[in-house]
Amino acid sequence: MIETLIMEGISEILKEANIRLPKQIGSAIGIVGTIVIGQAAVAAGLVSPLMVIIVSLSTMCSFVAPDYTIMNPIRVLKFFMIIMTSLFGLFGFIMGYTIIIINLISTTSFGIPYLVPVAPFNFTDFKNYMLDNITLAKKRPEFLKTKDKTRQ
Structure with a gap:
């Protein structure tokens, strides 16, 4: 759980920094920063290489939405699901998605x-x-x- 939260936190920090940088230099710095930080975290033994791959895929999938503000609720729900799953396992995963679906159904x-x-x-x-x-x-x-x- 700690490893996942650290990697997701670093990923969110890099995404926020990338948004506030100029367009010409932002993507290059974001890619280089991600590679350097990921490699350093694996070399230091803080995270496993598999976790770097999973977080990288998660980060790439977060850029599917055309508007950055659309992703804010999904970012919060991602951390909610990580905590629920790490605390309660498969039951927490199912319970978390059930809570999300109940919330969506009751929304008008x-x-x-x-x-x-x-x-x-x-x-x-x-x-x-x-x-x-x-x-x-x-x-x-x-x-x-x-x-x-x-x-x-």
Whole structure:
């Protein structure tokens, strides 16, 4: 747990530094800094090479989102899941994801559940959501609760 938290903490520090550096030099310094710090941590025996690979993959996957601010909740949830899994093992992993899913299901935005049409489930809305073809969907989604149910 300590090894993972140290490596993730260093990774987050490097990402924050990379954001605040000029674009021309930021990526080069970030890559060189990551390689040097990772190699030094492995040489000093603080972390295993496998942990460096796992944290590197995790860091690369965090750049998938186009906007940096979208990743902030995911960053917090990553540390939450690391702590839950290290304290309680597989049970903590399942418990952590259950807590996250329950939170997502209970969240509403403008009175509409966040995970609609998946939860609460409505087959017609789910089919239209998956196919995403407005010409096939002649009616508006049920969760909108509109007076006129037909699309224009």
